[in-house]
Amino acid sequence: MPNFRVFTRWRGLTPAESSQGEIKREHNRENATLSSVSIAMPSQCNKLPAQMKEWTSGSSMTGIFKMSDSNKTVFDAVMAPILPQVLQGKSCNVFAYGHSGSGKTHTIIGYNYEAIDDLGLCLATARQLVDALNRLNEPNKRDPLGVGVRIYELRRNSAYDLLNDGGECFVREGPDGQVYIRGKTEMLENGKVRVKPIVTKACWSFEDLSRELQKGLKFRATGMSSVHDQSSRTHAVIELEIVTKTLLVARDAVIERESELVPIGKYATDVYIEEQSRAVIRNSDGGYAPNPEYQVDQARIDAVEAKKAEFESFVESAKEHESQVFDTIAGTHACLGGKLVFVDLAGSEYYNDKGGPKMNQSAQEKQVGRHINTDLLALKEVIRARAQGSARIPFRSSPLTMVLRPHFQNSEDSHSAMILTVSPASSEFAATMNTLKYGNMVGAAGSSK
């Protein structure tokens, strides 16, 4: 199976589109695993120049879904083959990419949480995952396997934790090179400060998980895109990870120790700066000179540094413990840590030939649209660089690519799929062509690995 698979999904015409002509489309199987897609404007639309009327992709598509295909059909082709990998502890990510209103949320999350065949990929996969874990869990087992859920959205330069009332979080690279999503610093009743991590809700049944997802998604921001006014104007990320309670407790302990380190580290920095600034004075030409009346109190600096080192060692011990807990459980359950990451990308905005959006967006909404396009471009560059085996992959160019970094880094152990959602309406021809060109580039690069 290629490392990065690209699928195309044609959605049905909406009532507003049904009176318009349909894009002519052909799918050709090019080899055992890949197909190409050709599109052309209906013949009555012959005013356009030739290069805007038809286009054919390369052999870049692993699968193409017809208008009549249900979410269940998409699940069977996209998710069913990678579920066994997740149950081996591997990581898989799935994106929906397409123009606003093309069916990304319908595909990834779904709008009907009750009908099994209509569940979006995320819930349909979660259902199978929970079933598989229940089969692995022995009756009355003390530390059963479950699914840890994180849901957040990325908007501009921040993440918003949808399982914590949409609270703002920051995407940062730590000194260890890892990417962290952390909330604001909060003061606890006992005077301790705590940097709130993004919330992981442990779910032990499909019903729990579905409830958490629906609760979280209520906090997702919608707004006006160039197509409709209930558009998802953020990238939603849903992470499902195979966990146990013991593992989550060990992780909480790491966060606790890290929180304790924060004020100690800050105090050590403050003391250092205070000592250094007392040891210099301003001279008459505006520069700095040593202060003859003050000697840096090195013993004071050393004392706070020693305290900081002590707290750093507590963090290290907690991390070591977490890793031991992980290894012990993974010794019996190879699936531990297996991860699925679903990304419902915000709708790419296609601006018409005159450069303007089709609807009356405010200046702020237009700016959001531009921001979304910048993120999508950054994602394309990352996928391209990764597929070409570049030494430098531009993960830092947007928060979207930063948070996806851990899921993209270990390419041997990770599988990705991108679903291009497209409308067959002739009025959406340019947007559809745009989406297919993006996916063609990604698919061609991914399958060349």
Ligand SMILES: Nc1ncnc2c1ncn2[C@@H]1O[C@H](COP(=O)(O)OP(=O)(O)OP(=O)(O)O)[C@@H](O)[C@H]1O
């Ligand atoms: N394959 C499909 N079958 C049936 N209905 C669909 C399909 N795809 C999309 N729809 C319907 O089309 C509408 C728009 O779809 P959706 O909200 O998923 O678009 P989107 O790409 O997520 O848009 P945006 O990026 O603006 O949020 C919804 O009412 C959805 O139910």
